Amino acid sequence: MTLPRDRSRADTPGRTHEQDRTPAHAAAGPRGTGAPSRHAGHGEARGADGAAHRGTEADDGGGAHRGGGQSAGEGPRPGGTVPEAPGVVRADVDPAAPSDRLIARGEAHVWWWRCPERVDPADLALLGTDEFRRALGMLAERDAAEFVRTRAGARRALGELLDITPATVRLGHRRCPGCGADDHGPPLLVRPELPLAISLSRTAGWGVFVVGAGLAIGVDAEALRPVRETLFAGSVLTASERRHLDAMAPGPARHAAFHRVWTRKEAVVKAVGVGLVGTELDQLETHPDRDGPLRVTHHGVGRPTEWTVEDLRLSDHLAVALARAAGPAARGPVHLHPPTGP
Secondary structure, three states, X not given: OEOOOEOOXXXXXXXXXXXXXXXXXXXXXXXXXXXXXXXXXXXXXXXXXOOEOOOOXXXXXXXXXXXXXXXXXXXXXXXXXXXXXXXXXXXXXXOHHHHHHHHHHOOEEEEEEEOOOOOOHHHHOOOOHHHHHHHHOOOOHHHHHHHHHHHHHHXXXXXXXXXXXXXXXXXXXXOOOOOOOOOOXXXXXXXXXXXXXXXXXXXXXXXXXXXXXXXXXXXXXXXXXXXXXXXXXXXXXXXXXXXXXXXXXXXXXXXXXXXXXXHHHHHHHHHHOOOOOOOOHHHOOOOOOOOOOEEEEEOOOOOOEEEEEEEEOOXXXXXXXXXXXXXXXXXXXXXXXXXXXX
8 A cells, every 4th residue: 555645656447547648568468656635545555655555452352363264335336337248158057056155244354465557458358448548547557457366366266256257347336435536545346236345455466355344354565675664653553653763773673564565555545435634644543562463443434434444464575464354244254364375
């Protein structure tokens, strides 16, 4: 996800990647960077210093479990945001059956993968028209490859989970809960039409996708790397978060602690759906002294909302946080699906 100030690589439905000219790489595959959106946080995104980034009482959620799926609002915007994907759902498969089990257990499922440096045509073939255009508008092929792989990876993950063909999956977005606009908003599973929440994140060559029970879910990932000192004194931290970080000695552990704070914040604002600008980040307390799962309160649009946030150990190179609505609907286990490819 995008860390404060430098959100130049943020990739959210609130931004446009359309360019006045066709990128030179268009024939071979899309590329991309772009400017920040005032609605950053709706989709998959990147990190606080030009990098790509990523609670709830202990009784509010199950711990994460590792291994191939083993235990470890509104409709799409009017006018057909996402075109029909090719293919049909197999007649002998009812995707609602695994969905019903997931919802009944209050589960979440998490997939992650490394992204290629160049666009894979097999990934591109799974995207919808709007996604294809967004990819074409990106200037750096590595960014486009991350976007395309993450969107294609989400379809493959849903195909695995629901036992359907990935090409039949359609992704769109909800109307923005902050400003009410229908041209951007939190990601939405359009087809199959199931009451599942989804979220995506990508950072420095990694992609992460989650699907879960409940009305909303948020995931944020950040590649672990040094953080500018100015961010430790910036306006994105609460007073207690700043005290916690100030008490730590300079070095990798302090940088990792900042990434943990940041990804927890981003996961929550993505679950809420209003993005970074719709949140007073210095009022969003993430309790960095607690391991979690823990309760985080978001004060924004309408009444305050409560979220169960937990850190996910997906790689030694990443900080990742998951936010689910606090309560019984989404308090089941988190299932981790590690990468299976090279």
